[in-house]
Amino acid sequence: MYLLGVSGSILSWFESYLSDRQQFVKINESVSGKKIISHGVPQGSILGPILFFIYVNDIMELKLNSTVYLFADDTALVCSADNYMHLQYFLSEDLQKLSKWMYENRLTMNWDKSSFMLFGNDEYPVLQSIEVGNSRLNRAKSVKYLDLHIDEKLTWVQHINHVVNKIRPMSFILFKLRNFLNREQLLQLYYAYVHSRLSYLCIVWGRSSKKRFKKGACLTEENS
Secondary structure (H helix, E strand, C coil): CCCCCCCHHHHHHHHHHHCCCEECCEECCEECCCEECCCCCCCCCCCHHHHHHHHHHHHHHCCCCCEEEEECCEEEEECCCCCHHHHHHHHHHHHHHHHHHHHHCCCCCCHHHCEECCCCCCCCCCCCEEEECCEEEEECCEEEECCEEEECCCCCHHHHHHHHHHHHHHHHHHHHHCCCCCHHHHHHHHHHHHHHHHHCCHHHHCCCCHHHHHHHHHHHHHHC
């Protein structure tokens, strides 16, 4: 924060805010002893996300082949190449640099929750994993990123099915409540539980074909 221009009493206040914090673990009636938090941000705090952004913001200064996208602790790399061999090399190099940066900043890559996807019309049967040191990044056919289900062909079928499965129960509830609530109350529930899901990032997945939207609804009816 000092390097970013924060100084004086404001910096002292943040230092006091972050210092001498303790944490413990409670499972049912068992409580562990307290331990001093030597680094990190307070979990669940209002300032926690902002402080975390400040802490990881210089990841954007890494000289990578990929473009980095950050959202809280979810980091995505987007890379393009003329062939899969170049792509594998670029990604391996970037992941090694990223792992080194994380180690130096006392952060850990969660390899179990990380994967890579290939976008394009061609099939790449050879590239199924990427080795990074002693770890391996496996290929995924689809991933969930910021509650958006992305598949490698960008059909958005999985996300459409996800949205339909979420709003279908609420549609039934609204239908049952129509005789007990007025229009304004029903609209409040609709915008809170239905419209919010339909509008979330719809500029991305909402351009899918009508056939896929219809298919998603039919699949949901069969599952019901």
